[in-house]
Amino acid sequence: MKNPIARFLAIGAVTLIVLIVGTNVLAGQAANREALAEASLINEVLAESVANPAITAGMVKGNKGALDRFDRTVVDRLDVAPLTRVNIWSPDGVILYSDIPALRGRNFGLSSVQQDVLERGGTDQVTVAAGRPETELTQGTDGTVQIFTRIEARNGAELLFEGYYSLDDIEERRQQIYTPFQLITVGALLVLLLLVTPILRVLTRQVSTAAEERERLLRGGLEASDAERRRIARDLHDGVVQDLAGTSFSIAAASREPNLSPTVKTSLTAANQAIRDTLKSLRALLAEIHPPEIHAEGLAAALEDLTAPASALGIQASISVEGAETATDQQAALVWRVAQEAVRNALRHAQASTIAVTVRSDGKVLVLEVVDDGIGFAADAAPASDRYGLRGMASLVRDSGGRLRVESAAGEGTAVRLEVAVDE
């Protein structure tokens, strides 16, 4: 994903999702605690403000008339969500008052939690797990929370007010508490993302413009440098090279004079050979100063020029070009530039005795291999300048849609392999 805005949006979306999930979990837990705390508070209020004032001594004794009066007083005021059931327990475990007729007046004993609340006071709660074996007391209480609050009646008796609260209602309340937090969190992040995206877009455009300007300047510098190189190469070619070529022809002609002594003839032939070697080196230098316009059909000759200095260094160079005719000029130029860098490294650093430059194509992929039998190098031990050159090559090849691989090891030579797809 090259577009920085798309990358930012993708990272932002992932971050948003992670934050939403995280805040969902945390806010959900907090909202759950808050909803349960709210249910506990409701239970306390109902116990203290609704039930307690209506409790009489007769009710504590279990008198049915007193319980009727209590029921008529509180029944409407206890009809509040999320309360689903009410029991009022005596300290000895008798249910004095209940919504469920079958439980009224019966002794079920107190659980440890109930006893604890009755002794310590305050409020506590127990969640009735779904699927728990039901007893007559717990029948129909699946999916509820039991909340206990101690009541101190006016006659001094201590009773236990037990409320059953629907978990569905608590969940609904939890959602009511939680939804605004969710909206705030997600909304804020979305707004941030929406605000930052155009800013990033502007900044990216500025950076792109700056990069384009830098590239334009660089290209201008390169073109100027290229023009200067071309001028120097032309001057050398039209001046020194022509002069040397003329001198070579003259010496060759002079050496063929029949009345020359063998000694002079030998000296002239040697001088002519020296001049021809110099011409070869000069042509290679010219090729390096200003690479020629490379075409597929001229690739072999251009590669020959590249390896021309090898013979002067005592290195045997071989060139093989097969099936490169279908390559475009750009692909031929790429092959030449990679070969130039690889051959230059081999000549300067490899201490090789042979260099083989091979170009072949099967009609689909154009392959260049520059292989030497030199000292090679460990991948991390190449000289800095070479690393830079290799990187430059790699970058050049990558930009052209090709693939470059350099294989080398200390003492085992170096192989540079370029692959580039040939356009159909």
Place this chain on the structure above:
Amino acid sequence: MSPRSTLVVMLSFVLGVAALVTAPFAAARDDGEVVDRGACSDGSQKRLRIIPDDEGRLDVIGVVWSDDEDLWEWRMTHDGDFSAKGEIRAKDSDLSLRVRRSMLDFPGIDNVAFRAENTRTGEVCRIDLDVP
């Protein structure tokens, strides 16, 4: 059939008819509703009707047809324990007074009693029912 057996059958028939004629007019219906009615101490008519609901409560309705507009004091008890009381004057078109209260339905039999007393004449209407 021996004379002894004939005497036993005859006696059973007579006692059965007598029981049906003299028993208070109380009846229980399939939906659990129980009703009793009868005469008060000075000619007024009384009725107690108890209807269990689905929420574990008894809908208790006491009625007195007094044929006057006197003030009556009334009282309800639940297994002998005072449950509700008040004063009421017969104002319906048929000069009856009607009291309706809710009571808790406990496991086992609930005994509910309704008593009304005319504050002017002292006539007393008392009626009670067992709700299974």
